[in-house]
Amino acid sequence: MNKNAIPEPFSIDELRFRICFCAPSFEIFVALTIGWVLTVGTHTISQVILTMGLHESRHFASIYRFLAKGQWQADWVASSLFRLMVETLMAGGAQIMVVIDDTLNKHCGRKICGAGWQHDNSAPKHSHRKSYGLCFVIIGLAIRLPEMSDRVFCLPYAARLWWPPKTKVRPKALSYKTKPELALELIELTHSWLLERERLRVILDLSYCCETIIKGRPEGAHITGRVRKDSALYELPRVPLFRGQGRPRKKGRRLPTPAAMFEDPNLSWTEIKPLCYGRETPLLVHQFTAIWYHTAGNEHLSFVLCHDPTGAHADSVFFDTDLQASPEEIVERYAGRWSIEVTNRETKQLLGAADPQCRREESVFRAPMFAYWAYCFVVLWFARQFQSARYLVDEVPPWYRKKTHYTFSDMLAAARRSHFSRTFLREAGHNNELHKNHPARSTRQQEYTKCAKL
Secondary structure, eight states: OOGGGOOOOOOOOOGGGGGGSOHHHHHHHHHHHHHHHHOOSOOOHHHHHHHHTGGGTSOTHHHHHHHHHOSOOHHHHHHHHHHHHHHHHSTTOOEEEEEEEEEEEEOOOTTSTTOEEEEOTTSOTTSOOEEEEEEEEEEEEEEEOTTTOSSEEEEEEEEEEEOOTTOSSOOSSSOOOOHHHHHHHHHHHHHHTOOTTOEEEEEOOGGGOSHHHHHHSOTTOEEEEEEOTTOOOBOOOOOOSSOOSSOOOSSOSBOOOHHHHHTOTTOOOEEEOOEETTEEOOEEEEEEEEEOHHHHTTOEEEEEEEEOTTSSSOOEEEEESOTTOOHHHHHHHHHGGGHHHHHHHHHHHTSOTTOOOOOSHHHHHHHHHHHHHHHHHHHHHHHHTHHHHGGGSOOOOGGGTTOOSOOHHHHHHHHHHHHHHHHHHHHHHHOOSOOOOOOOSSTTSOOHHHHHOO
């Protein structure tokens, strides 16, 4: 590779993040974020300290004090990061699409604040589907990067900690809230960061399509979600010709359940080809407007019955609060919800979101946030320096001959190599003669080739 093609090393030096910290805390924040990206293997706080060599310039206890007792708020960082991503990746975009879901970070230990036994959707189906750990309700920006990938990337920027009511160590500074209440709090927080012409669209899974979020959402925010096939739907109320006694009707007659609609031979279907999971998928849809009174009150919603003639996907029912949305837009938006599942897997496997062994109230929440923020910073860095950073990605293996898009693993590997490529060039320029290799005396001097690989 040409020396001039080497991109700038992965770094965090944005001026907008300085307002979130004091000067010493900002240095620790930058070091931890960069160290989280460069660390290979288990992402514990001590391992990140050793990777960056922070113990050589300051006492290691100051790093733990920064996480446990630091006077800074994660929402301040989330606000600056959210605006940075919107301005960088969505230039001139008025429609901002976010995804909300929860994930479980498995831990073991009775004294971990907020940890407890709870449902684990990632567990095998034949098991009890219960695990012990910390649950986070996460919100992420769903965005497409056409030049780099055909998938939808979900960039997590904010989260909330949820704990079971029977947990042994409860957070003292927080009141208990349900998962939908925490999701609504994240939606309101994100809506407060929007500019005048920007509009928010939220994609929810089935468990979050409830009365708390649909009725309590901010004004102007639209929601796309999925409903059960046995839900009670009603026609729109008819306007009477003459006003009689009593209040007007809030809903019309009850419609057949969506499951019965799928069996109706007289139902009219329309064929569409939305872009789902990176490819065009032929589907049969039926769109209608109805009232979901039990969950959304008397608000008019747009429902879409979706049937796959090939049988690859099960019959599903989607809804959208935007009555002007077409069936293609509704199906494509909900298909983008799967991006947060991919993000949860990548943040745990590649960035170790569940690895920190923290127990205190602030630490158990702040430590995983560095994994989520590091995910966003890596994608931002790769998008900004795409023309030069793509040369740091490994050559396509012979079994991936049709691979033309970049994954987050490629972006992470390029970010690590950009940091160590500068070290290679600097050492090669100063060493004109071959010298005897001496063993490293400090843990800071690690093998660059090992840290550059995944």
